[in-house]
Amino acid sequence: MHSIPDITFVGGGITALLSARLFAIAGANVTIIEKSRIGQESSWAGGGILLPLYPWRQKDAISQLTIPSIQAYPELAQTLHESTGIDPEYTVSGLLMTELADLDKARDWCAKYAIDGCTANPAQQKIFPQCKGRSLYLKDIAQVRNPRLLKSIKQDLLQRGVKIVENCSINKIQISHNRITSIASAAENFSVNHVVIAAGAWTGDLCRQLFAQTKQVQADIFPVKGQMLILDAAENTLDTIVLEDDRYLIPRRDGKILCGSTVEYTDFDKSTSEQAKQSLVDFARKLFPALESAPIIHHWAGLRPGTQLGIPFIDKHPEISNLAINAGHFRNGFAMGPAAAQLLYEIITNQPTSIDAGLYQFSASH
Incomplete structure (x- = not known):
């Protein structure tokens, strides 16, 4: 007889992995169920820049998740490297933006969030002549190599006893008294306590499929x-x-x-x-x-x-008591990942949240 996990994640990208890791560190029994292979969809495909593109042109909710994530990455990368032997290749390579029509707005954003920004230096201007005008160089912005970070987190989770089920598409759900009792693939049934859907681009489609017979609130993710x-x-x-x-x-x-x-x-x-x-x-x-x-x-x-505004859903479901969602991060799953995972953990464990959780609720305007 298998014990029922404390929390089950449906989806195996960077968002699910970082979230699952926090629960595992806290001692929870964690299972991750992924329809293909861990980290092989959008998480694997991205570039790993640890900053949204032109964040001052986006909603402040995105910056609210980005800044604490930037601060968390050096320790996260070092810890993963030491515990698994796999180097995520966290590299402070800086970010140069060659021409900005809204340079003043960019500088205001940098000042607000204490990000060190300056004009391109002479060597950069020589290589990129267009930088002689309205350029901005953020010397402390880092990157990770996505496949290596994903591989290191997966190994870390396995070492922590997290159960990972790959090549398993969830297509059925049992709900009783506004609570999920089990989820199932074509071949296997999984009893559950808490469920988090973190299935990336498939989240909206999956929710529509699983809750087709109900009038439950949906997450508009595409x-x-x-x-x-x-x-x-x-x-x-x-x-x-x-x-x-x-x-x-x-x-x-x-x-x-x-x-x-x-x-x-x-x-x-x-x-x-x-x-x-x-x-x-x-x-x-x-x-x-x-x-x-x-x-x-x-x-x-x-x-x-x-999502409509690039803002993710990080919230308990308003009607299903043991369901939460952490999805919809658009291009910024890595840049916002650690703080998004922390917020989800705080919400599910009923702790005071480190940032305004209302920005990421189902009722918020996405």
Whole structure:
């Protein structure tokens, strides 16, 4: 007879993994159920910049989750590296924005959140001539290498006794007296205590499927495709993240340079296109001519969990007493992940919240 977990996560991306880790650290019996492989969807596909793109142009609710997450990452990355032997490649590479029409607004945001920002230095201006105007360099912004961070968290969870069930699509749910008693795949039934749906871009679709026979409140979360590619280069060819017009270059430690990304509303289509590939290559080589002869190693697509304003749902369900959701982080699952996990933990354990939980409720305007 298997013991019933204290908490069960449906979904296995960065949001679920970071959340599950907090409960495991607190001594809870935790299970994660993922429809494919852990961390292989949007979490694997992203670039790992630990800052939303142009955060001053987005709702303040996003910054509220980003700033404490930025502060949490150095210790998180070090702890994971030490406990698992897997280096998440947390790297303070800085972020250079080449041209900003709203530079004053950007500087106000930096001042509000104590982010160190300055104009591009002479060396950067030489490489990127467009920086001689309204540029902004945030020297303390870091990145992680998504697949390596995900692999390290998964290993950490296994070492903490978390049960991970992969290749298991939940498609049925039993509710009694406004409480979930069990969830099920086509092959297996899982008894539950608390349930958290953290299924990324599939969250909205999954909720509609599971609660089709009820009038329960739904989370309006939808897929937004992003295509990216990696170019090969020698180490130290580029030493900082560069952002221009919503596209970016991210230098990895081994010299690989990631270029992203498109924003496409194509439902659950994860196919890549030659048009997007050429557009990304053209951007990379125009922005940074040193990549002119750099070969393309890989081109892929992922599905981000979008909401109307990019603000995630982090909340207990208003009608089902043992259900919560942590999903809808759009492009910022890594940048907001640690604080989003902390907020979920505080909500479920009925603690005072470290940030305003009302910003992420079902009733909030997403």
